[in-house]
Amino acid sequence: MSLLIQLTIILAFALVLVPMTKSLGLPSLLGYVITGIMLGPFALNLIDLSVELKQLQHLGLLFLLFLVGMQLHPARLISIRKQTLQLPIAAWLILSSLGTVLGVFALGLTVLQSLVISGGLSLLSFSLLQQQLNTILNSRITQKLTQFGLVQSLIAAIFMAMLPLFNMASPQHGLAYVMSLVAAISGLYLLQRYVLQPVFDLLEKTHTHELILASAVFSASLSFIALEALGIHATLAAMLAGFLISDSRFEQRLKLYIRPLQGLVFAAFFIVLGLSLPLQRIVEQPLFLGLGLITLLLVKMLLYVALNRYFKASWPDSTLSAAALLSSGEFGFILLYMAFEKQIANAALLEPYLILLMLSFLLSPFLFIAVQRYLLPRLQQADTGSQHLVNAPLLIIGFGRFGQLVARVAHLQHTPFTAIDSHLKADLALEAYGGSLHVLDATDATQLETMTLAQVKVTVIAVDDVEDNINIVRYLQLNYPEIELFVRARDRHHAHLLKDLGIAHIWRETYLSALELAEQSLASLNKQDEPLMTSIEEFRIHDQTLQRQQQHIEYDDTKLYQTQEAALDELAYLFQQDAEFKAKRLAKLKRDLSPSTSQQMKLDDL
Structure with missing residues (x-):
């Protein structure tokens, strides 16, 4: 044939x-x-x-x-x-x-x-x-x-x-x-x-x-x-x-x-x-x-x-x-x-x-x-049968250094928050600081569906990966259009993508932008601009002082501060120091924040 x-x-x-x-x-x-x-x-x-x-x-x-x-x-x-x-x-x-x-x-x-x-x-x-x-x-x-x-x-x-x-x-x-x-x-x-x-x-x-x-x-x-x-x-x-x-x-x-x-x-x-x-x-x-x-x-x-x-x-x-x-x-x-x-x-x-x-x-x-x-x-x-109820008005997705800073400022402002992160231990105690932690993968839509977000008014998205960040934004826009989104952008390209999605509140990744994001997101909840600005300035002074104190800590050759466990220990220490600072603030300690002092703090931050 x-x-x-x-x-x-x-x-x-x-x-x-x-x-x-x-x-x-x-x-x-x-x-x-x-x-x-x-x-x-x-x-x-x-x-x-x-x-x-x-x-x-x-x-x-x-x-x-x-x-x-x-x-x-x-x-x-x-x-x-x-x-x-x-x-x-x-x-x-x-x-x-x-x-x-x-x-x-x-x-x-x-x-x-x-x-x-x-x-x-x-x-x-x-x-x-x-x-x-x-x-x-x-x-x-x-x-x-x-x-x-x-x-x-x-x-x-x-x-x-x-x-x-x-x-x-x-x-x-x-x-x-x-x-x-x-x-x-x-x-x-x-x-x-x-x-x-x-x-x-x-x-x-x-x-x-x-x-x-x-x-x-x-x-x-x-x-x-x-x-x-x-x-x-x-x-x-x-x-x-x-x-x-x-x-x-x-x-x-x-x-x-x-x-x-x-x-x-x-x-x-x-x-x-x-x-x-x-x-x-x-x-x-x-x-x-x-x-x-x-x-x-x-x-x-x-x-x-x-x-x-x-x-x-x-x-x-x-x-x-x-x-x-x-x-x-x-x-x-x-x-x-x-x-x-x-x-x-x-x-x-x-x-x-x-x-x-x-x-x-x-x-x-x-x-x-x-x-x-x-x-x-x-x-x-x-x-989806095991639902996770979120009662706090502030939701933080991504609890790294950026999200943690927002949580610390929220704690000082007596604002309850809920954090979502898949890389942390479930036993991380945040309740004493007005927060709660859900160990979930926010990039997984099926896991996000287990969250009941009816009480959430503001969501801070601080996920580092650009694609995961964008996917979370799209999910929340589609399913919870009433929630106000404050998004951390990794770089200019990421910011452009977020702009294309119609996101109004975008902060590129720096220490100062994290502080500003925390200020704006909390201001959206509390509607108290002037007292909050004063609180942010006081927090910056407190955080700079704390950073100078940490410079004297001697680390061994293994550089434990680079590990996740040490980072979580440091977060617990920072929350403890923030709590002490919060107690001092309640005593209404007054500080003269002159323009020259404020300008010098910005230079220190940079």
Whole structure:
């Protein structure tokens, strides 16, 4: 049968099966795999796995990894926060370690075989994750899961790069391989940045836009050929080529050009993968594959939920995130293929694990839909059932140095306040100072929904992260338009974003702006401008005196004042000193605040 007839039959089945899977709310990738299985030797047997189809699958895999590499833009990786970086690394290390131990002691595998197989099964399917994210409406969770996928893609690239080291004849060969890899990537990066980029700029100036795509393809092909010539595996070379091209200023335009091809690439790879699956293993080893699939999915689910809870995510968010990350996918397939190619294990040994990987790929979307439709609403209802009543008129979201200063001034003005922060201990005693603390993640809308804010008149938003700050502002504007918002801005750009949202009260981050914010927010509550201005001036004198006293405290080499525990101890000390100062104020100690004295205090503050 000619290749043209084979492709026609494949397209005919895909045009029926893929829309059916989409109508069920399932990712289209499942439709492609099912198409391959239906046409394969274990179903209708209409298509033979020819050499041409294998080549098409290989090209599809390389292009898929090229697209994944383009996602790993250096700036995008640098922007990932430490907590978001820790979760995927910890998850992969724990899963691969458990799998390695199980493989060695229970399945009789060698350490290297067990490490490669468990490492591949522990990696998620980034392409499947991207399609599942389209069904999640929470942009914060979507961003978090996308970053999770990027980090695991980076782990996969590092693992693929290090795998040949286990099969080297000598340590000298391994060192030579590592040095050639570093030299090739460095050289190609410099070539891309300082040679090819000026060529792209010249093409842009000459308005030959049709050649920009050709130049980008040339750059990617050059990177791929150079890496493969140095003995670097083709799959890793494709991924690194995408990573290098992502640093180009024409990255977004290139993505726009190749976006129509992306679906066809996914289709080619997953359809041929479905055709080539050794499904006879399901009949030969049903008990092993059944127990293995249940164990893999259950361990992944429990571990991801536990890690998300450890990093202070809510139960609904933890469960939804875990369900989205269950599938193994293309990275596991590549590692199993590399294990066969490097003669780490034979085909008979690897085939059951390939079937296990694909069963995980096929079943995980059904579990994700079940969690999203049936389990998640119950968790959200239970989570919102425990309401937190806020009786104070002043709410402070973000209880760092900025929010703490507002709280101290509120305490001196006999104004009750409520603080929200997810990084403090619940036993922090604020009641003696007219306040209360709720340990919640204000960036999580489901946790904010547990707050009853009917008594709140003014909210001070002092969250440091710009994106989290903006999300909180949007939530409060949408759900509590009657609350007056006083927002701390990190920089000029943040202030511009807040202005665009219609926020009238914005203070950029300095000590003086924190004092002014405290003054204005409390003035809005108390409507007593003159006495409050006097109180603020007295507070500044008191705080400067206190700061001069603290300069004489000797700290040890560990610099305890930089730790969170020491900062909270210092806050308790400051509240105590403020209380003593408050008592002295009640005695109406008078001080002459001359203009020259006030000007000198401002200079001291700066």
